[in-house]
Amino acid sequence: MNVSANYVNDENLRTRQGIWAYGTKAPLVGRVLDLVDVAADATVVDVGCGNGRYLATLRDRGHGGPLVGLDLSPGMAATARSASGAATAVADAQTIPIRTHSVRLTLAPHMLYHVPDIPLALAELRRITSPEGHVVVVTNSTRHAYEVDDLLADVTGDLLGAPVRMAWDGHRFRTNTADELLPAAFAEVDKRDLGQLVLVRAAAAVRGYVESLPPETIAMPTDRRDEVLTELERRVAEHIDEHGSFAVTSGATAYICG
Numbered sequence: 025m026n027v028s029a030n031y032v033n034d035e036n037l038r039t040r041q042g043i044w045a046y047g048t049k050a051p052l053v054g055r056v057l058d059l060v061d062v063a064a065d066a067t068v069v070d071v072g073c074g075n076g077r078y079l080a081t082l083r084d085r086g087h088g089g090p091l092v093g094l095d096l097s098p099g100m101a102a103t104a105r106s107a108s109g110a111a112t113a114v115a116d117a118q119t120i121p122i123r124t125h126s127v128r129l130t131l132a133p134h135m136l137y138h139v140p141d142i143p144l145a146l147a148e149l150r151r152i153t154s155p156e157g158h159v160v161v162v163t164n165s166t167r168h169a170y171e172v173d174d175l176l177a178d179v180t181g182d183l184l185g186a187p188v189r190m191a192w193d194g195h196r197f198r199t200n201t202a203d204e205l206l207p208a209a210f211a212e213v214d215k216r217d218l219g220q221l222v223l224v225r226a227a228a229a230v231r232g233y234v235e236s237l238p239p240e241t242i243a244m245p246t247d248r249r250d251e252v253l254t255e256l257e258r259r260v261a262e263h264i265d266e267h268g269s270f271a272v273t274s275g276a277t278a279y280i281c282g
Contacts, residue, residue, distance in 0.1 A: 028138075030238040033099040034075035039236035041077075043229045044274055047222045052162075053081045055218050056133065056278050060158050065089040066128035071117050071149060072096075072135025076104025083108050089128075094120065096138075117145040122152040129153075133162035137197035146209035150281075158282050161206065165199045165219060165275030172230060172272060179256045180244060190234070192241035199277050210281035218276045223269035227261035230270060 030036050044052065057078065062068065066089045070078050073093030082091055091110035095101045098114050105112040115121050117132070117139050130153045132145075139145040149159045169190075177187035197205075199215075206213045224230055231253050234242070244252060260270050 028238060030236075031097045031100060033097075034103045036236040037074055037100075039232045043224060043233045043272060044222055046224045046229070046269075046272075047220050047274060049220050052218060052274075052276050053077045053133075056160060056162055057081060057085070059216060059278055059280055060129060060160060062087075062129045062158075063089070066157075067126065068092070068129045068131065069094065069120075069122060069127045069152065070104075070110075070131040070133070071115075071120060071145075072132060072138070073104045073110075073112065074100050074133075074135070076107040076110065076112075078131050078133060079104060079108035079110040083110065092122075094122075117148060120148045120152055124151050125154045127152045127154060128157040130157065130159045131162075132159065134164070136161065136163065136202075137194050142197055142201075142205060143209065146205060150209055153282075158280055159210065161202065161279040161281060162218075163197055163199060163202050163277060163279075164194060165217075165277055167273050168194070168198070168219075168275030169233070169272055171270070172233060175230075175256060175259060176234060176242070176252075179252055179259065183252055183255060184244060184248060188242055188244050190237060190241060191243070192237055199275070202277070202279060206279050206281055212282045214280040216278045216280070218278055219274045220276075222272045222274055224260075224272055225264060225269050227257045227264060227270070230260045230272070231257040 069092045071094050073095050079091050079093050093104040093110050093112040094115040101112040153159050173190050177189050180188035263270050
C-alpha cells in the first residue's frame with residue numbers, strides 16, 4: 025500500500041476539512057468522541073490518524089491515558105504528533121503493529137476507503153481492540169457533497185462537452201458499503217447519522233475542496249483544469265450573491281462497533 029501524493033502532508037486534507045467549518049453544529053470530531061465513554065487512563069489508537077484532530081481533541085479534553093496515532097504517510101504521522109503530543113508511527117491498517125486486545129478505543133475515521141483490502145483492515149481493527157472496548161468507524165453517506173459533484177458535472181458539461189464527476193477513493197467505502205461490511209466483522213454495530221447541511225459563504229472554499237482532490241480523480245485535460253475551477257468558483261459566487269450561501273451536504277456517519 026503506497027502513500028498517495030495527496031497525503032504527503034496535510035495541506036490538501038486541511039483544505040477539504042475547511043469547508044465543513046461552515047456547519048452550524050459542533051465540530052464533527054467532538055460529536056464522534058461524545059458517542060463513546062472511555063476511561064481517562066484507557067489506551068486509544070487512531071488508525072489513519074491524518075493530521076491528528078481526534079488525538080488533539082482527546083488530549084484537550086484531559087485524556088491521560090496512552091494516545092497513539094498510526095498513518096501510512098510519514099508526513100501525516102509527524103503532523104499528528106506535533107498537533108496532539110501523541111505517540112505516532114507509520115503503519116498500514118492491514119497489518120497494525122499493536123498487540124491483540126490491547127486497545128480500549130480504536131478510531132478509524134474517514135480512512136477505510138483508502139485501504140485496498142477493507143475486510144482485512146476491519147479484522148485488524150477488531151483484533152487490537154479489547155472485548156470490552158469499541159471500534160469507531162466514520163465515513164460518509166452516498167449523498168455526501170453531492171451538490172459540489174453536480175455543479176462540477178454541469179461546469180464540465182458546458183466547457184468540455186461531457187460531464188465529469190469526482191471519482192476518488194471516498195466512494196469505495198460509504199454508508200452503503202459500511203452497512204454491509206461492518207455487521208460481518210463485528211457482533212454489534214450502532215449506526216449514528218452525524219450529517220448536516222453546511223451553508224458555505226465563500227466561493228473559494230468550494231473551489232478549494234475540488235482543487236484539493238487528487239488530479240487523477242477528476243478526469244479532465246490538465247490544461248483545462250484551471251478554467252473549470254475558475255468557472256465553478258464563479259458560479260458558486262453568483263449563487264452566494266443571490267442566496268447568501270451555497271449549501272453542501274455533509275453525510276458524516278459514525279458506527280460504534282463491538
